[in-house]
Amino acid sequence: MRYLDKASIEHIAIGAAFLGTGGGGDPYIGKLMAISAVEKNGPVKLYSVDEIGDEDFFIPAAMMGAPSVSSEKFPNGSEFVKVFQKLARYLGEDKIAGTYPMEAGGVNSMIPIVVAAQLGLPLIDCDGMGRAFPELQMVTFNLDGISATPMAITDEKGNIGIFETIDNKWTERLARAATVEMGASALVSLYPTTGAQMKRSGVHHVVTLSEQIGEIISSNHRDAKEKLQELLTLVSGYELFQGKIVDVIRETKGGFNLGKMNLEGIEAHKGGNMKVHFQNENLVAERDGQVVGMTPDLLCLVDYETLTPVTTESLKYGKRVRVIGLPAHEKWRTDKGIQTAGPRYFGYDYDYVPIEELVKKAVADHV
Amino acid sequence: MYRIGIDVGGTNTDAIILDEFHQLVHSVKSPTSLDIKTGIEASLRKLLQESSIDKTQITHAMLGTTQCTNAIVERKKLATVGVIRLGYPATASVPPYTAWPDDMVEKLSGNYALVHGGYEYDGQVLSEVDEDEIRELLAAWRGTVESIAVIGVFSSIKNDQELSVRDLIHEVYGEEYPVSCSSLIGSVGLIERENATILNAALCKVIETTTQGFVNALEEEGITDAAVYLCQNDGTLMSIDYAKQFPILTIACGPTNSIRGASYLAKIKDTMVLDVGGTTSDIGVLQDGFPRESSVAVEVGDIRTNFRMPDIISVGLGGGSIVRVDESGKISVGPDSVGYRIGEEALVFGGSTLTTTDIAVRLGLADVGDKRLVSHIEEAFAKAVQAEISAIVEQAIDKMKTSSEDVQLVLVGGGSIIIPDSIRGVAGMMKVENGSVANAIGASIAQISGQYEQIYIYAREPREACLKDAEAKAVKQAKLAGADSDTIELVEVEETPLAYHPENATRLRVKVVGKMK
Structure with missing residues (x-):
């Protein structure tokens, strides 16, 4: 057990935005919410999964909706407790032992800290993705057959809904429709889990990892190269490309932000090009026509100089970035994981190949 | 027909006159005063006396000022x-x-x-x-x-x-x-x-003092028929009434004016600009005649805003930067400077502090003060200092580059004499005449803009209609700010679709620019 202070929160927000692979919200607003909650209610305890009881009961909390809406109309702050308690009462559980993030991301790493501060609950160092994904069934708990519902959804106005669905894809469909009606931004609490389930099916140490990533990115005493090397070592990642965004093509289809960006190589990759496809989160990267990284592995865009994570919402012509690829958690590399969030699920006509092999192959081809 | 451009900086108040063909007629510098007004008056008086133009022929007067920026940074007059x-x-x-x-x-x-x-x-x-x-x-x-x-x-x-x-x-x-x-x-x-x-x-009080100081100074110097403007940070102008409503828009107009003034003097619309002052140097990029805007959130006095701001980096290198050698023989330049005391402290002016200007004079790059006072400096040492200066500039230029190709560099500012003739990463360097008053020139040639942003739902209203609507609203803003409606053109369109919304909701931002009336 340890306490999260203001500096830890700032680092977690940045590191989680990195693992958010373009999605998961703007870390600035997330950080402000968490810091105000901690300043008002006192510091939050962080437990590792080894420290929680198997029989104890935990509920995550997250924001669902368009990140650009939440940067304008952010929560009241009381919704978290409301949605949380509503779900607990519905489940007939009077004792909730703690909360944890659903996914990594600038906002969604911070919401559970707000809940933990307000309710005096511990935060558990675990989430359900180890990254961010666009849909509610893309959670490691789902891979192990844990139901997303009963689920509670609320808005700042006080509307509350409870869903019980026949499967987790239906949870996504119904919750998506409700979110749009609630003003394209809602708070959700779902995947109620026991300590044993978290130990078996969660992605562990993700809060600590986010914090370590954030620490490296925020340190301004070293130059970009040194920081990058340290970052790549920490996450077992690869720098796939150095480029400038020369075009961003987007369309809004089926309630998602679908698109691709073209990067023109700079410095080490001068003369080359890269295409990155995304559905809120970055999904596939092609360098000079060859796939060099694909979902469920992580494709993270960071600012060329500062290594600050670049979210899909803030992609801008002319921005200089580095594209970093890292292996997904092993649960995503199983058949069920690839089926749920691999390239074919998103409509790309090829089989999943782990990033380590793609990088090795690219080097071999080059030689 | 004449235009007057004034730049009220932290140290100097510069004033210039352009004629109807946009040719520089005359320029002067005098110290900035505490009350703003007396400094502007002194500069104006000197400018008008020395150029002896007909005051009644002055049609426009533009002011660029860092007063609002300083008020926020220094927490004064708020x-x-x-x-x-x-x-x-x-x-x-x-x-x-x-x-x-x-x-x-x-x-x-x-x-x-x-x-x-x-x-x-x-x-x-x-x-x-x-x-x-x-x-x-x-x-x-x-x-x-x-x-x-x-x-x-x-x-x-x-x-x-x-x-x-x-x-x-x-x-x-x-x-x-x-x-x-x-x-x-x-x-x-x-x-x-x-x-x-x-x-x-x-900022409502400081803008009142500044605009009144400017208007009163003009009146006292007998300039009564001119249209009066203030500069914004995106290289465009606004009327005094508009500036009083939106003083925040003057933030960072100084570097913007120097970049645009440099572009004007060098007659180049796409280039990198290095403005060397007494204590610091600013580097900015000019794209199609306007400063490149910063793509990250901008902090003003440690407060986060989402302002359109020029993408500028500042380094602690100027004409008054102090040169030091440590025990191991390592040379350092700046970031501290003798600042406005350069006239007493630099070696070439009989002082006892070794500055970048002394090095420039020793190497024959500049001819100020008494060069015999630096003849004792060994040439090899002077060259080593110059290499350090080059390294600082090269690193800053590299940060601003968007490709590894060499860039065109325009050099302005009073301290530009210290910059060596060739810099790694720079294909061509141009030192322009009158570069020391680039800010005031930038002020006098600024244009008028209008910007509009809204979320449109393309599924309910065709995209073309949305674009037209946004443009009309931006044009209205520009006209309100004093633009001539015949010259207004669209310069920027930015579309951002909103995630998770099924009806093609898009955030649309447009910007228009026109010549002033």
Whole structure:
């Protein structure tokens, strides 16, 4: 057990935005919410999964909706407790032992800290993705057959809904429709889990990892190269490309932000090009026509100089970035994981190949 | 027909005259005064006497000033502000002034209220404004706040709530009471827009002093027929009345003016510009005649805003930078400088501090002061210092580059004599004549812009119609700021689709620019 202070929160927000692979919200607003909650209610305890009881009961909390809406109309702050308690009462559980993030991301790493501060609950160092994904069934708990519902959804106005669905894809469909009606931004609490389930099916140490990533990115005493090397070592990642965004093509289809960006190589990759496809989160990267990284592995865009994570919402012509690829958690590399969030699920006509092999192959081809 | 451009900097007040063919007639420099006005008067008087032009032929007078920037950075001359956020029950999780420096909140009195109001992203009402709630608040604040900032959730979609609250404040506190509405100031992103609106409200007194000082100085020097303007940070102008409503727009206009002035003098529209002052150097990039805008959130005096700001980096290198050698023989240049005392402290002026200017004179790059006073410096040492200067500049230029190709560099500013003739990463370097008054020239050639941003739903209204609507609203802004409607053209369109919304909701931002009337 340890306490999260203001500096830890700032680092977690940045590191989680990195693992958010373009999605998961703007870390600035997330950080402000968490810091105000901690300043008002006192510091939050962080437990590792080894420290929680198997029989104890935990509920995550997250924001669902368009990140650009939440940067304008952010929560009241009381919704978290409301949605949380509503779900607990519905489940007939009077004792909730703690909360944890659903996914990594600038906002969604911070919401559970707000809940933990307000309710005096511990935060558990675990989430359900180890990254961010666009849909509610893309959670490691789902891979192990844990139901997303009963689920509670609320808005700042006080509307509350409870869903019980026949499967987790239906949870996504119904919750998506409700979110749009609630003003394209809602708070959700779902995947109620026991300590044993978290130990078996969660992605562990993700809060600590986010914090370590954030620490490296925020340190301004070293130059970009040194920081990058340290970052790549920490996450077992690869720098796939150095480029400038020369075009961003987007369309809004089926309630998602679908698109691709073209990067023109700079410095080490001068003369080359890269295409990155995304559905809120970055999904596939092609360098000079060859796939060099694909979902469920992580494709993270960071600012060329500062290594600050670049979210899909803030992609801008002319921005200089580095594209970093890292292996997904092993649960995503199983058949069920690839089926749920691999390239074919998103409509790309090829089989999943782990990033380590793609990088090795690219080097071999080059030689 | 003449135009006058004035730049009030921290150290000097520069003034220049352009004729009707946009040729530089004359330029002068004099020290900036505490009250602004006397410094401008002194510069104007000198300018008019030395050039002996006909005062009645002056049609335009433009002022560029760092007064507002300095007020925020130094926390001086700021008004107390009451903040009204329309958004309850939403947004309570991050109240106004969160993450502001404590001393700044204290200076502004820290008064705020989160009241009913605001819109959804699609223009539906989030909650209605409660007039009694606002009246009660105004009764409680009476006498404690000098200015009010009004910020509504999604006011960039619909701002009638903000405007009705403004009218109510005017009804209660009087027509002249300064009110800043966020929808007229910033774009989507509540916190950043709110911060900019609060700063704008806090600047109402300093902008009054500055504009009055300028207008009065012009009158006292007998310039009575000229149209008078202030410079914005994007290289465009605004009228005095507009500037009084939006003083925040003057922030960072100094580097912008120097970049545009440099472009004008060098007759190049796409280039990198290095402005070397006495203490620092600014590097910016000119794209099609305008400074490249920063793509990250900009902090003004440690407060985060979402302003359109030129993408500038500053390094601690100037004509007065102090040169030192440590015990191991390692040479360092700056970041400290002898500043305005260069005339006494530099070796070439008989002083005892080794500065970058002394090195330039020793190597024959410049001819100021007495070069015999630096003849004892060994050439090898001088060259080593020059290499250090080059390294500082090269590193800064590299940060601003968008490709590894060599760039074109235009050199301006009083301290530019210290820059070596060839720099790694630079294909061609141009030192322009009159480069030391580039800021004032930039002020005199600024244009007028208008910007508009809103979320449109393309599924309900065709994209073409949305673009037209946005452009019309930007044109209206530009006209309000004093642009000639015949010359207004669209210069920027930015579309951002909103995730998770099924009807193709898109955030559209357009910017237009026109010549001034």
